[in-house]
Amino acid sequence: xxxxxxxxxxxxxxxxxxxxxxxxxxxxxxxxxxxxxxxxxxxxxxxxxxxxxxxxxxxxxxxxxxxxxxxxxxxxxxxxxxxxxxxxxxxxxxxxxxxxxxxxxxxxxxxxxxxxxxxxxxxxxxxxxxxxxxxxxxxxxxxxxxxxxxxxxxxxxxxxxxxx
Numbered sequence: 001x002x003x004x005x006x007x008x009x010x011x012x013x014x015x016x017x018x019x020x021x022x023x024x025x026x027x028x029x030x031x032x033x034x035x036x037x038x039x040x041x042x043x044x045x046x047x048x049x050x051x052x053x054x055x056x057x058x059x060x061x062x063x064x065x066x067x068x069x070x071x072x073x074x075x076x077x078x079x080x081x082x083x084x085x086x087x088x089x090x091x092x093x094x095x096x097x098x099x100x101x102x103x104x105x106x107x108x109x110x111x112x113x114x115x116x117x118x119x120x121x122x123x124x125x126x127x128x129x130x131x132x133x134x135x136x137x138x139x140x141x142x143x144x145x146x147x148x149x150x151x152x153x154x155x156x157x158x159x160x161x162x163x164x
Contacts, residue, residue, distance in 0.1 A: 033112040046073075
């Protein structure tokens, strides 16, 4: 049996457009345990070399139980591409346009984090819409360690007609 393969047809989901989503839709991102390797890669990518993130003895002298994750290291756990939402959007996703975060509790090496995105607002425009998502990260103890917001610009399936 000969199968014709077209890489363009290799999609995880059929594209979902702005109209296909509702407030309250929730998108968990796979949990992960932050290892020493995560800290090393973040240091290399960010250039941040403060010892609070990379020197265990420095951390212990300041009352921390282990390496303290940089806030941005925690925030990147909510990257939409780490979950299924961008795959669901497919070509309907135009841009990631805004992000904010509040860091509520420390995250240490060895902690397991549980990120989630939830639609809180949908702002329709003529041919696109802005999807507002709350972003949260909980740790293995159920503590909310990060809360924030993200905005995505998404295509509509059926653009609204121009008004005169």
